[in-house]
Structures are given as C-alpha cells and as structure tokens.
Amino acid sequence: MVVLKKILDFYINSSLHVALSAFALVSMTQFFSNIDGGLSVAFFAFFGTVVGYNFVKYDALARLNKNKIKKELKGIVLISFLSSIACFYFFLQLSWVTQTSAFVFLGLTLLYTLPFFPNKQNARNWKGVKIYIVGITWVGVTVLLPLQEAHVAFSYDVFLMSIQRFLLVFSLVLVFEIVDIKFDDPHLQTVPQKIGVKLTKKLGYILLLLLLALEFFYTNNHHFLPLFFKFIVCGTIAIFLFFANENRSRYYASFWLESVPILWWLVLVVF
Template structure:
C-alpha cells in the first residue's frame, strides 16, 4: 500500500493528473466543434501543462535551493524535461497562428510565476487575481488554441463555450480555495477568504446553474451532451457542497481534477 500511495503522490505531484484534465477538455472542444485534427493541440496542451504546472510549483525550489532535492523531485524534473521536449515537438505541429496563441499563454504562465518588475510580487501573489489568471489560461489552452488551430472563426458559439469553460474552471478552483483555506496566505484574498465558505458555495452554485443554462443556447445539442452536462454539474455541485478545510489533498488534487475526464468519458460513452 505504501508503494501505491507513493505512486499516486508522484502521479499527482508531477502534474500528470491535472494535465490529463486539460487533455480531456481539449478533446471535449474537438467533439463540440467537430475538429478532426485535434491530437496535436491535445498533446501540446497535455505536455505543456506538465511543464507549466511543475515550473509554477517547483520554481522557487529550483532557483533558490532552499530545500534538499529529494528523489521524487529529481524524477519530476526528469519528467518535466522530457515533457518540455514533447511540448516542443507538438508545438511545431501547430499552425502558425496557433503558435502565437501558445506563446501568449506561455507569457501569462511566466507572469504568474516570475516577478517581472523590481520589488514586485509575481501574479500568483497578486491579491484576488490568481483565480482569474488560471481560469483564463485554461480557457485559452483548452478552447481557443484548438479552435484557432482548426481555422474556426471566433463567433458567438465559440464565445458561449468560452464563458461556460471559464465558469467551470472558476467553480473547480473555488473548491480548491475552500480546501486550502487554512494554508493559503491571507494576503492572497481568495474568494473564501473574502466572503466566507458558505457564501463561496452559494456563488459556485449560482455559477453552475448559469453554466447549465448557457448550454441550452448552443447550436450543437443532443442527448449525450445534455446528459453529460447534467452529470458534470451535479458532480461539481456535490464536490462544492461537501468541500471544507478538513478534507485531504486527494479530495481536490485527485477527485475534483478528475471531473473534466469524467465529463469526456460520459460524453463519449453516450454519443
């Protein structure tokens, strides 16, 4: 059991799991907009997320050497390097216009991590900003990148899905912020820190209702989409309602991050 737990921890800590969630949302975009050439954007997003998330999480450790580098961190560094090579490979398979979008979100990731100006904190520590930057990056990578790569015009349908995708990621991050309430720096001014856990759950519930409501305005609409979206909203709602500071890290880092994967599986099964 110890070995399995260490394996699960490595799977989560190395950002493979969150990258799988990003991959699932890119494939979801491919389904919604009937994009056949979805593999290159999906794999670019998958490996790029491993690189980006590990850079964000372990940047300070790598640059300042404040802690002794354990075996797990060495393995994560090796995985990140291989993922960086894979990201580069799939980057060159993207269309030229898509590469510009990809570089834009790379800059956002760097802004999120590194202090660009003297005596300034990075964007990750800007009060109240973190949740919006993360949600925006997810929307950009999982929706706009594959759509633009396929040459699909950014019309009302794409923008509608973008709002939905932003709402979904926003709500999932709210769950993380509730779980991390006791360990987050008070200066971050996360949503639960500012309005409390109960009001955060109310806000999240309203947003999930809006997410579901917006789905009825989409052109592409069938039983599989309706059923999978209902299941997604119900699942996210339950995780939101039962979230509290006493939950283990697996509640958010594994189960909540599994929601996009679960959504895609349901959609494919009932299509």
Template sequence: MSFLKNSIDLYISSSIHVSLAVVSLSVITFLEFGMAPDYDLLFFIFFGTITGYNFVKYAGIAKLKHLSLTRNLRIIQVFSLFCFLAEIYFFLIQSIEVIVLAIVLGLFTLFYAVPFLGRKRNLRSLSGIKIFVIALSWAGATVLLPAMTSMDFLLWDVVVEFLQRLLLVVVLMLPFEIRDLKYDLAALSTLPQQIGVKRTKILGYALLSIILVLEFFQENFMWINFLTLGLTLFILGGFLLKSKIDQHPYFASLWVESVPVIWLVVLLLLRNFV
C-alpha cells in the first residue's frame, strides 16, 4: 500500500498528471477545430509543462537543500532534466510562429518564479493575479499553440475557445485556492481570501455558466462538443461544490486535475460511437 501511495505521490509531484491535463486540453482544441493533432507540438507541450511546473515548484528547494534532498526529489530532478532536453528538441522543430508564442508563454513561467520587480518580487507575489497568470498560460498553450499549427480554422472560434479555456482554468484552480487558504500569505489576495469560500464557489458556478453559453457563439457549433462540454462543466461544478479547506490530499491534485482528461475521453467516445 505504501508503494502504491508513493507511486501516486511521485506521479503527481513530478507534474506528469498536470501535464496530461494540459495535453488533453490541447488535443480537445485540435478535435474541436477539425484539425489532425500535431504530435510534435503535443510532446513539446507535455515536456514543457513538466519542465515549467517542476522549475516553479522545486528550483528554490533544490538550491537550499541540494545536499539533503529526499529520494523522490532526486528522482524528479533527474526526470526533469530529461524532460527539459526533450522539450528543447521538440521546441526546435516547431514553426517560427509557435516558437515565438512559446517563448512568450515561457517568460510568464520564468517571471512567475524568478524575482524581477524589485524587493525579490515575482508574478506569483503580486496581489490577486496568481490564478489569472496560470489561466492565461494554460489557455495560450492549449488553444493558441494548436491553432498556430494550421490556418484551417475560424479566427472567431479561436477567440471564443480562448475565452472559454481561460475561464475553465480559473474554475479548475478554485479548489486549489480553497485548499491553500490556510497556507497562503494574506498578501497574495487569492479569491477565497478576498470574498470567502462560499462566494468563491458562487463565482465559479457563474463562470461555468458563461463558458457553456459561450459555446453557442462558436461559428462551427457542434452538438457533440456542446454535450461533452456540458458534462465536463457539470463534473467540475460537482468538484467545486465538494471543495473545502480541509480536503483529502488527492482531491484537487489528482481528481480535480483529471477533469480535462475525462473531457477528452468522453469527447473521443462520443465522436467514435455517435
């Protein structure tokens, strides 16, 4: 049992799970735009997400405790190095448009973790914007990057999809924000800190409703996409309803973060059997 728990912890801590969630959202974009998935781009997004998240989470820890790292952290360090090398390879074979946007998104990740504003402040330390920086990065990586691999899409649909994805990631982050309420510094001014847990949930439900309504503004509207989105938002709403400060360690980091994967699986099943 301890081996299974340690394996799950390593799977989550190494950012493989969150990377699968980001890749799932990218594949959904390809499918909804009627484009064939670009596997080189998907591998780049996968390895880039692992590299970025592990850099943000562990760079400071590794610097301070490099002589006394835990076994799992050493494994993550080596794993992250290989992922970084793979990310560089897949980065170099992308189109110039994808490379430029990827650099911009990469700078968001860098400035999220590295102080650049004076007094050792970074984007993460700015009051109230942490969740929106993450949402912008996810939306850019999972909507704009796939769209740039082909010109065979409607620009309006890209705009709508980007807004939907931005709002979806904000709601995905809310269970994490609620969980971290007892750990976050007051200066971060997260949504639960500013408006409380109950109002944060109400805001989340409102955003889920907006996401669903926005689907009707897609010029290339498809009922299968609408139904799978509706089911996904219903599941996410259920997780948001159950979110609390004292939650199970795997509630947000494993189950909530599985929502994009569930969305992709349902979409593929419906497209193949309906």
C-alpha cells in the first residue's frame, strides 16, 4: 500500500492526472462538435498541461517538506522535460493559426506564474483573479484550439460551448478552493474566502444549472446524448460540492474530482 500511495502521489504531483483531464476535455469537444481534429491537438493539450502545471507548481513545491522534494523533484523534472519535447513536437503538427492561439494561452500561463512588472506579484497572487485566468485558459485549450484546428469558424454555438466549459471549470475550481481554504493565503481572496463556504456551494449549484440550461439554446439542435452526459457530469460535480469541506484529504479534489472529465470520456470511448 505504501508503494501504491507513493506512485499515486507522484502521478498527481507530476500533473499527469490533470493533463489526462485536459486530453479528455479536448476529446469531448471533438466528439460533441462532430469534428475529426486528429490527436495532435489532444496530445498537445496533454503534454502542454504537464509542462504548464509543473512550471506553475514549482513555487508551491519549494514550500513543501524538503525531503519529499528531493525524492520527487528529479522525476518531475524528467517528466516535464520529456513532456516539453513532446509538446513542441505536437505543436509543430498544428496549423499556424492554432499555433498563434496557443501562444496567447501560453502568455496567460506565464502571466499566472511570473511577475511582469518590477516589484509586482504574478497574476496567481492578484486578489480574486486566479479562478478567471484558470477558466479562460482551459476554455482556450480544450474548446477553441481543437475547433480552430478543425477549421470550425467562431459562431454562436461555439460561444455557448465556451461559456459552458468556463462554467464547468469554474465549478470545479470552487471545490478546490473550498478544500484548500485553510491553506490559501487570505490575500488571494478566493471565492469561499470572500463569501463563505455555504454561499460558494450555492454559487456552484447555480452555475451548474446555468450550464445545463444553455444546452437548450444551441442552434444546431443538440441531441439527447450531450445533454445526458452533461447532466451526469454536473450532477457528479454537485455531489462533490455538497460534501466539500476544509477537512477533506488532498485526494478528494486532486484525484477524485479531476477524474470526472476522464470518466466522462472513458464512458463515451467504451459505449
């Protein structure tokens, strides 16, 4: 069990799990949009997420137990290095338009991590901004890039899909913020820090209901399958929201919650 726990911890800490969620969401976008964008953009999202998240997390890792860092950091650096090579390879497979958009979202990641102005904090530490940058970046990588790579023009339906994905990611991050409320710097002004846990959960429920309601406004008459799957996903996230509290283990959000898009994708693959 100890060995399995170490493997699981490394899998989570090296951002492979969240990267698999990104791969799954890109695949969902392609499936529900009836496009064959190939695997290049999905693998680019996967490896790019590994590199981006590990890059962002280095600062946080530095504040963890030093012995733990020594054991894990070499492996994480190796995975990040190999992922950067793979990310660059799949980046070259994309069209120049998609590549240009990818640079924009890379800029958001850097803005989130690095201070661009002297004596200023990075965007990660700006009050209340973190959740919006995360949401916009995930919309760009998992919705706009695959559609752009498939030469799908921006339309009303694409706008609706982007809003739905933002609401989905926003709701997921709310669970993380509730679980991490004891550890987050009060200066961050996360949603539960500003309005409390109870109101944060109510906000999450409203956003999930709005996500489902938007399904009825598509102009291409979405079929039952997308609504059914989104209902399952929203219901699952609502359950996670309901049981979320500051005493939950790190696996509650970092593993189980982030497994929701993966399970959604696997069900479609199987059936």
